[in-house]
Amino acid sequence: MAVMRADLGKLSALVAERIGSELAEEHIRLRRLGEAPWTTDEELLFAQTVAMNESIRLSNSLVVEGQSALSPPEQETLTSMAVAHVLGLGRLQVLMDDEEISDIHVKGSSPVWVKLRNGVREQRAPVVDSDDELIDLIRRAATRLGRTERRFDSASPELNLQLPDGSRLFAAMEISMRPTLVIRKHQFSISRLSDLQLRGLCDPLTTSFLAAAVRAKRNMIICGGTGSGKTTLLRS
Numbered sequence: 001m002a003v004m005r006a007d008l009g010k011l012s013a014l015v016a017e018r019i020g021s022e023l024a025e026e027h028i029r030l031r032r033l034g035e036a037p038w039t040t041d042e043e044l045l046f047a048q049t050v051a052m053n054e055s056i057r058l059s060n061s062l063v064v065e066g067q068s069a070l071s072p073p074e075q076e077t078l079t080s081m082a083v084a085h086v087l088g089l090g091r092l093q094v095l096m097d098d099e100e101i102s103d104i105h106v107k108g109s110s111p112v113w114v115k116l117r118n119g120v121r122e123q124r125a126p127v128v129d130s131d132d133e134l135i136d137l138i139r140r141a142a143t144r145l146g147r148t149e150r151r152f153d154s155a156s157p158e159l160n161l162q163l164p165d166g167s168r169l170f171a172a173m174e175i176s177m178r179p180t181l182v183i184r185k186h187q188f189s190i191s192r193l194s195d196l197q198l199r200g201l202c203d204p205l206t207t208s209f210l211a212a213a214v215r216a217k218r219n220m221i222i223c224g225g226t227g228s229g230k231t232t233l234l235r236s
Contacts, residue, residue, distance in 0.1 A: 008078055015054045015082035019047045023086070040164070047087055051079040087144065090137050091127040092183075096167070102185050108134055108178035134179045138171045186231055193236050201229070 026046065030037060038046070055078045059070035070078065084093040095104050095114060103115035108131040112124045128134045135152070138159060142150040145163050152159045154174055161169040166186050173179040193211055196202035202210075213220060222230050 012081035016085040019086045051082045104183040106181040
């Protein structure tokens with residue numbers, strides 16, 4: 001019988017545990033030898049290698065138990081899920097990697113709402129199985145993905161964080177009925193006024209006015225609602 005997605009989820013937890021254990025051992029070894037800590041890319045490569053080796057071992061174990069071996073796509077999925085759990089944002093990473101998504105809104109273990117680049121809002125499957133799991137996910141992000149390690153607990157129930165790709169993360173717990181997480185993914189492909197004009201977001205007259213105002217060093221206030229493009233306009 002082929003391994004179903006639910007089973008892959010359970011197996012990914014085992015692989016993630018192995019990754020975490022071996023990473024911890026390597027960190028201890030590096031400190032003992034007085035060597036520099038790994039870079040993010042080195043850590044990712046090590047985690048992927050451990051995950052792939054462990055997925056092969058688990059696949060062989062399934063065969064011994066009389067079940068079907070993991071197919072190459074299943075091994076790839078298992079590896080991605082486990083690495084994302086340890087070094088990334090778990091099941092949320094799939095939404096982060098989707099270039100069509102600009103905003104992600106998570107409330108506990110409820111279905112996730114996303115906003116697409118074209119303004120359409122859609123509901124997606126939950127990214128955690130419980131509210132406590134969402135809190136753990138946010139804490140991992142606060143520890144690993146920010147420029148400095150940040151707290152997320154009763155004493156610090158709000159978290160503002162810039163992720164490595166430039167996206168903004170805001171999370172809250174206890175001050176709301178359920179833990180919440182909001183991620184704004186900035187569109188860095190738009191970085192000039194000409195880009196705004198090309199996409200029909202700014203007409204030629206407004207483009208000329210803004211460019212002239214900047215050259216003249218005039219003071220400007222950029223304001224608007226959430227997702228209206230304030231950061232994109234300021235960067236341009």
